[in-house]
Amino acid sequence: MKKDLIIPQNHIGGAGGTATQAVRAGNLIFVGAQMSLDADGNVVGSDITTQARNAFDSLKRVLAEAGASMNDVVKHNVYFSCDGDDAAVATFLDELNAVRVGYFTDPGPTTTETRVGLNREGALIQIDAWAVVDEKKELLTVDGHWSWNKKLPFVHGWKVGDMVFVGGQRSLDEQGRVLGVGDIEIQTDHAFRNLDTMLQAAGGDRHSLMRQNTYFRFFGEGRDVTDYWEKMTNVRRRYMSVPSAAGAGLRITGFPNSEELIQVEGIGMLGDKNKLRLDPKNHWDWSIPNSQFTQGWRINNLAFIGGQISADNKAKAVGKDMATQTRNVYRFIHNTLAEAGLDESDVAKLYIYYYAPGDWAQIAETSATVDRITREFYPEPGPAATAIRVSGFAFEELLIEIEAMAVCRD
Secondary structure, three states: OOOEEEEEOOOOOOOOOOOOOEEEHHHHHEEEEOOOEOOOOOEOOHHHHHHHHHHHHHHHHHHHHHHOOOHHHHEEEEEOOOOHHHHHHHHHHHHHHHHHHHHHOOOOOEEEEEEEEEOOOOEEEEEEEEEEEOOOOOEEEEOOOOOOOOOOOOOEEEEEOOOOEEEEEOOOOOOOOOOOOOHHHHHHHHHHHHHHHHHHOOOOHHHHHHEEEEOOOOOOOHHHHHHHHHHHHHHHHHOOOOOEEEEEEEEEEEEEOOOOOOOOOEEEEEEOEEEEEEOOOOOOOOOOOOOOOOOOEOOEEEEEEEEOOEEEOOOOOOOOHHHHHHHHHHHHHHHHHHOOOOHHHHHHEEEEOOOOOOOHHHHHHHHHHHHHHHHHHOOOOOOOEEEEOOOOEOOOOOOOEEEEEOOOOO
């Protein structure tokens, strides 16, 4: 399938660290990170209303350049940074929603909102999106499914051709109240059961899932990190196919509701034709033996490379610095792509999650290191990209995790 790189002239707002703002492959469009930025990459606006409007205007411009509109968006992610208590976060999100509902008709795209670190001082929001043009879309709804506590135009899922897009699934009831407060096992069970339900509504099941990301809230350190992940994952495995979807496990600051501990989202492909599991030999591995987790999938014209980390075959971190770990991660991505007969030139989208504590000078230095190593493997103009700062990963001492989405050659 042919890839078209979308590089609008004089574009402002692109925050992905690359000239490519989106990639169009057939009717599918991968949009990289957009922020409220000026021509020099500085944040514009000190309030969420201004920053949200600028970020969504930026998204709208990129989509137009790709031959699409906001009505074609099937999935969008909002990464936000907000200090303060529940009341402050609720006010922040009300102000955000007052802006973004003006960009989408009802029913709109799926949505996942995560509270994370951004890589520019003063930034409050970053967004990215997947869009599909000139394809029939089928809204996925389920009676009795969880709902938001306020009316919004967003939905739980879309089926577009053979693709299934499921937004962030949560441990909430029909009134938007959190279920299993304080219990990661109960919340994990609810979130994954909801994800399963959406896949079934599309005519698929857990075997249809190609990409599945788990965002979770945990601030422990040392061995407690792996213990928590394993506790959560023993519940996740009840809902995972064997072998599983590819994906990433990311520790974040939080969610719209502070009582939420986990959200999961997914992208599926219906049917088993042309489906190839990507599982290179001599690769890093997870801490749970014989887990049947998966490094990636190639199906039809797409390849989904799950979050790669700098680790050994027992999930122990390899490398103490960001440059070493980033290079190791990109080598693992290279090896996984090779299993599909692909290389870096086939990659359409990168998701870069990294840990960068310290002051803004240190954050900028870490971000620059990640960008520099990325260019070693993906010279300009490169793929579209989204980069966020997370609170950690599934295992201790990891500094970075990267996913890749690739488009297979004709």
